[in-house]
Amino acid sequence: MSEQNLLKTPLFALHVELGAKMVPFAGYEMPVQYPMGVKKEHEHTREAAGLFDVSHMGQLKLHGPQAASLLEQLVPVDIQDLPLGKQRYALFTNDQGGILDDLMVANFGDHLFVVVNAACKDQDIAHLRSHIGEQATIEVLDDRALLAIQGPKAAEVMARINPELARMVFMDAGVYELLGIECMVSRSGYTGEDGYEISVPAADAERFSRELLKHEEVAFIGLGARDSLRLESGLCLYGHDIDTTTSPVEASLLWAISKSRRQDGERAGGFPGAATILEQIRTKEVSRKRVGLKGEGRAPVREGTELVDADGKVIGQVTSGTFGPTAQVPVAMGYVATEYAAVGSEVFAMVRGKPLKMTVAAMPFVPQRYYRG
Amino acid sequence: MSQIPSELKYVSTHEWIRTEDDGTVTIGITDHAQELLGDVVYVEVPEEETSLASGEEAGVVESVKAASDIYSPLSGDVVEVNTALADAPELVNQDPYGAGWIFRLRPTDPDELEDLMDAEAYAELCEEEE
Numbered sequence: 001m002s003e004q005n006l007l008k009t010p011l012f013a014l015h016v017e018l019g020a021k022m023v024p025f026a027g028y029e030m031p032v033q034y035p036m037g038v039k040k041e042h043e044h045t046r047e048a049a050g051l052f053d054v055s056h057m058g059q060l061k062l063h064g065p066q067a068a069s070l071l072e073q074l075v076p077v078d079i080q081d082l083p084l085g086k087q088r089y090a091l092f093t094n095d096q097g098g099i100l101d102d103l104m105v106a107n108f109g110d111h112l113f114v115v116v117n118a119a120c121k122d123q124d125i126a127h128l129r130s131h132i133g134e135q136a137t138i139e140v141l142d143d144r145a146l147l148a149i150q151g152p153k154a155a156e157v158m159a160r161i162n163p164e165l166a167r168m169v170f171m172d173a174g175v176y177e178l179l180g181i182e183c184m185v186s187r188s189g190y191t192g193e194d195g196y197e198i199s200v201p202a203a204d205a206e207r208f209s210r211e212l213l214k215h216e217e218v219a220f221i222g223l224g225a226r227d228s229l230r231l232e233s234g235l236c237l238y239g240h241d242i243d244t245t246t247s248p249v250e251a252s253l254l255w256a257i258s259k260s261r262r263q264d265g266e267r268a269g270g271f272p273g274a275a276t277i278l279e280q281i282r283t284k285e286v287s288r289k290r291v292g293l294k295g296e297g298r299a300p301v302r303e304g305t306e307l308v309d310a311d312g313k314v315i316g317q318v319t320s321g322t323f324g325p326t327a328q329v330p331v332a333m334g335y336v337a338t339e340y341a342a343v344g345s346e347v348f349a350m351v352r353g354k355p356l357k358m359t360v361a362a363m364p365f366v367p368q369r370y371y372r373g
Numbered sequence: 374m375s376q377i378p379s380e381l382k383y384v385s386t387h388e389w390i391r392t393e394d395d396g397t398v399t400i401g402i403t404d405h406a407q408e409l410l411g412d413v414v415y416v417e418v419p420e421e422e423t424s425l426a427s428g429e430e431a432g433v434v435e436s437v438k439a440a441s442d443i444y445s446p447l448s449g450d451v452v453e454v455n456t457a458l459a460d461a462p463e464l465v466n467q468d469p470y471g472a473g474w475i476f477r478l479r480p481t482d483p484d485e486l487e488d489l490m491d492a493e494a495y496a497e498l499c500e501e502e503e
Contacts (some may be wrong), residue, residue: 013488039412224437226409298415298462300435322437323414323466352417 009055010145014209015100016218025223028056033222039260041225042325045191045367048149050221050229051212053188058121059141059265060128062112070132071112076248078258082107087173087186089256091248092127096217097276098244100127101253102236106173106186111139113173115146115197117238120261129167145205150195153217155371158196160215165196174307179211190226190234192368232324232331234292234363240303241290241333247273249280250335252290257281288316289341290362293349295330295356298323301349307336308348308355315340318349324356327365332358334346375404375499378470382486384446386428390489392479397452398486401474402434402443402455402465410436413465418454419476425449427485432475434465447485449478452498480483 006029014031015022020031021293031053032263033041044050062071068079077090087106091099101120106113114123128138149158159166165185173186200208212218227237242251260266265280271277280286295301300323307316321332332349340347343362350357382390387406391399404499407413415435425431425445432443432462454476464473480486490498 032438033411037412039414076446298413298459299417300440302440323435325414325437 002339007056009211010205011053011055014206015053017341018275020222026056027137028118030056031220031222033219033224034062036219038222038224038228039325041150041169041219041221042228044219045151045193045221045225045229045327046326047152047214048217048219048309049149049153049157049195050191050225051209051218052150052226053145053209054148054355055145055202055205056118056196057115057146058118058124059144059146060114060125061141062114062115062128063137063139064135066138067112068107070136070173070262071114071242072267073270074127074131075103075105076257076261076277077105078260078318079105079112080267081260084109085172085174087171087188091253091256092124092229093248093271093277094244095272096244097247097273099238099242099248100124100244102242104186106184108175108184110172113199114352115270119239124244139322141199143161143202144158145200145202145211146197147200147205147209148189148191148195148197149212150189150191150193151216151217152194152369154193154195156211157217161211161309169197169373170194179208183206187371190233191229191230191340192235192364192366194356194369196373199217227320228322228325231320231322231333232327232364233368234333234365236333237320246290246335247277247280247286249277250286250288250290254281272339288335288339289338290319290333291336291341292361292365293318293321293332293347293358294327294365295349295358297356298330298350299331299356300330301351301358302354305332305334306350307334308347308350309340310348312355315347324365330358331365333363375408376470377403377405377492377496377499379492381470382489382491384444384489385498386444386446388444388446390446391488397477397479398449399474399477400431400446400448401469403495404469406441407469407473408467410434410438410441412437413462416458416462416475418456419445419451419457421451421454425451425478426483427482443475445478446489447478448482449481450478451476453477453480462464471493
């Protein structure tokens with residue numbers, strides 16, 4: 001895509017004003033970092049409150065009395081019993097049992113609010129329309145910005161704006177008035193920290209952001225730090241750690257498959273690739289698994305790096321990797337042959353021709369600090 | 374605007390070179406290079422006593438964003454490396470012409486010194502690349 005065709009979020013001018021370095025990402029011109037720099041932005045989010053423009057992501061509403069049961073036909077997740085005012089992580093699967101996208105679904109009562117990845121949104125919308133578009137109304141909210149405020153000070157800041165937000169716990173979702181603007185708010189995020197994601201009308205996004213920036217704890221954070229934050233937190237990045245060739249079982253996302261949709265569940269199967277995925281759950285037989293990897297020293301082990309065993313035989317590949325600014329060790333995730341997937345297994349990453357020892361480690365690499373009440 | 378000290382020499386791959394009193398040269402990456410890279414998280418230095426040819430890969434600087442090779446601007450033998458970078462790679466950002474130096478060479482072909490860019494030529498190169 002040429003630069004002329006890149007889309008801009010409603011906060012583009014503000015990013016430029018703040019000195020952000022803008023880069024193409026998923027068809028948008030997005031801030032990769034601000035003058036603070038990636039490392040300090042990462043640390044700021046872990047210590048105070050980072051503000052993220054994630055307006056490139058797709059925001060949708062699904063309307064209609066059957067919206068929940070219809071969406072269930074596309075995800076291995078319990079949507080019908082998602083309580084009012086709650087949000088849940090879900091996956092669109094394909095007929096081969098691979099992952100088309102990962103998404104968030106919230107029950108707002110008269111509709112479901114869905115957030116999908118920027119790079120997948122056109123395809124996701126087409127997928128929804130072709131499968132359930134006749135029975136449910138799919139409303140694309142392209143007139144709204146999406147902001148995330150993340151970090152240990154996020155709740156304190158937001159409580160100054162509307163004290164009701166303090167009563168939300170992790171994965172609660174609802175409509176709240178913030179600074180006179182009607183917002184869709186969830187207590188969730190992509191950093192492992194406590195915080196909120198806030199959907200704001202595009203026309204109000206800049207004013208809303210400027211108001212948040214008046215709080216000394218708050219600073220805008222770019223995509224660079226967003227990536228190291230989510231990686232330290234063990235969260236997958238679609239297109240890197242998961243894609244159409246990885247099943248949820250291989251991707252170690254079994255936790256995201258609801259009990260009710262598994263074998264012997266109340267609404268077992270009934271999603272694309274169910275036969276493959278349920279069989280993998282039953283037999284526990286997959287040839288590779290997504291694992292966390294911790295390195296030694298300081299050399300980052302990056303996406304695409306081959307993983308080998310002690311004899312030099314290739315046993316996997318890194319899908320995301322960096323030096324963890326908070327973890328203070330090289331952290332990565334990748335796929336390894338199942339026999340190497342146990343925590344504590346030793347593998348070697350081939351970096352510039354040299355084997356660097358890495359240990360399969362439990363994720364998250366940095367403890368998550370979600371607020372659960 | 375990045376700093377380009379006038380007493381140093383430069384090459385187009387963004388290394389700087391300082392000739393010491395004992396005839397050795399100290400090498401690092403320029404302020405411009407560290408700005409482009411962003412926060413440095415790891416520096417792979419060459420091994421002491423290895424012989425490097427001019428333009429040969431001598432190490433790697435890794436930032437949060439990317440890995441970038443360091444090239445030896447001159448032919449010579451590595452006489453010392455900056456071991457402080459192992460624990461403090463951020464020195465490359467903080468003090469690229471001082472504490473963030475990377476390695477020292479004893480040049481084996483002094484004629485090569487004549488081919489290096491001066492500060493003015495390097496400044497022009499940086500501007501062209503903008």
